[in-house]
Amino acid sequence: MTVSNDDEALILASIDRFLERDVAPHAHALEASDTYPRDIVEQMKELGLFGATIDPEYGGLGLSAVTYAKIVERVSAVWMSVSGIFNSHLIMAAAVQRFGSEAQKRHYLPRFARGELRGGIALTEPDCGTDLQAIRTRAVRDGDAYVVNGSKTWISNSIEGQILAVLVKTDPQAQPPRRGMSLLLIEKGPGFEVSRKLEKIGYKGIDSGELTFDDCRVPVDNLIGEEEGRGLNQILAGLELGRINVAARGVGIARACLDESVAYAQVRKTFGKPICEHQSIQIKLAEMATRLEASRLLTEAAARAYDEGRRCDMEAGMAKLFATETAIHNSIEAMRIHGAYGYSKEFNIERYYRDAPLLAIGEGTNEMQRIIIARQLVERNPA
């Protein structure tokens, strides 16, 4: 389903209102105390954000990746943590929507869309992240249930959410290992424990948890797609949208850094003139703005390819790589432009500076993105 430009404009206007009224005034205090933004989540439910990319047939909005990326950009420009609350939730929803059985879609998607059942995806383990085939969480079939044992870490929405799509090994001997990997929807219950909330330098407010599964019984009906051995492919398909979404977060932070810098550089004076009239600052602003624009265009191009159903791992990888490096670059430059105020906890710049590096690590490290891009270059251009 496509969203017309008129609808997109209305949607973005509502998002802007929500951010201006319900997020911006509270972001500073919630982030400083690392508090989960419960009231904001309630507003997000009413706004319909938890169903943004879910098919209207199942109660969602069916927004395109292009529109979705613009929403993520706006949210992240105000407070990146808020985007994390619906981003990985929607990646979980996308896995159900693309690969789930009709019964699974009818059972879960409407509740996901309303935000009644919220969650995310659980892939990373204490000693494996990038190399997902090395996971050790095990699911053993026992009658009409799987018995899950293992642990996961850095899982967004795992403490406040009610359900996760968990990548497990159903056959640890399988060769290649991916044939033994499956994706299970696991709701909170006996044997599913959150062992602790992880402390981070940024990305505060959102719950990043460490989880333990101890003989956790999961009905076999919760196996996404009802067939074992498809989990890795199912999750990798969702990661394209995930990368577009992280790229959009990068665009958002990079823009916030630029906007605040452009405003501040006109107000702050040194040697009798606003610092925006000094070449050293002009060079920074020009570089920030150009990288931002390039990031936005790369992200939009990847989102468009995704919407058109084209292969977009290279495009999403490029967008993710460039936009997130731009976010880091712009946050450092914004800090230099703001001087001591940039370093101060009373202003936003230091938060962007702490939030941005996550983007280079999460959703596939930027080193990994370069490898994906290079492999695709070769594959698409055989000698």
Place this chain on the structure above:
Amino acid sequence: MKILVAVKRVIDYNVKVRVKADGSGVETSNVKMSMNPFDEIAVEEALRLKEAGTAEEIVAVSMGIDRCQETIRTALAMGADRGILVQTEEELEPLAVAKLLKALVERESPGLVIVGKQAIDGDHSETGQMLAAILGWPQGTFASKLEFETDSVNVTREVDGGLEIVKLKLPAVITTDLRLNEPRFASLPNIMKAKKKPMETLTPAELGVDVTPRVTVVEVVEPPKRKAGIRVESVQALVEKLRNEAKVI
């Protein structure tokens, strides 16, 4: 009861308005436009009346170019039931808007018309009053609270030195002040659903209204730039300047 709400497309309140180089008006191309904030309050009040069971139907009306449909769609997404656009390229003055609204009132027979107390672009604050006058209806302007009785409404108005409460016999015209309510913003599902709500397009000619402007704008200029201040050496010099130059003490 049916409620007619007028919504105007104006430059967004967050935009820094720039005067056109030729002084003919302000720059509106490539500028974010949105619903006049006082009209949002009008829509919100109508929605609350519907939710409370006082009203059954809300009709959102806008006037102007084709793009004013966006403003109507915003009202529909907030919860209005249907929309009417009176389409014209003509620059509409308050009297023309009032006459068009009168024609629509005669067509729709609403029990109440709610409009913003003023639009943030022209700042006329005339349309609601003119409409009440030409309809011969009572008016409750700058309303900060509405309380309905069977066939009347008590309107609280914020006036100098306190609150004034006027009782109007229905049908009536209300203009909204800032404190009447805090308008909701449209949820994304409601934006998608609003597409299916009916929107009718009419022209001033179809309504039999002549909207030819009667006022000529001579020139639009930026407000004068503030001059740089000066430092004075002593309190005495300051007092002297305040008294003799600024003439404020």
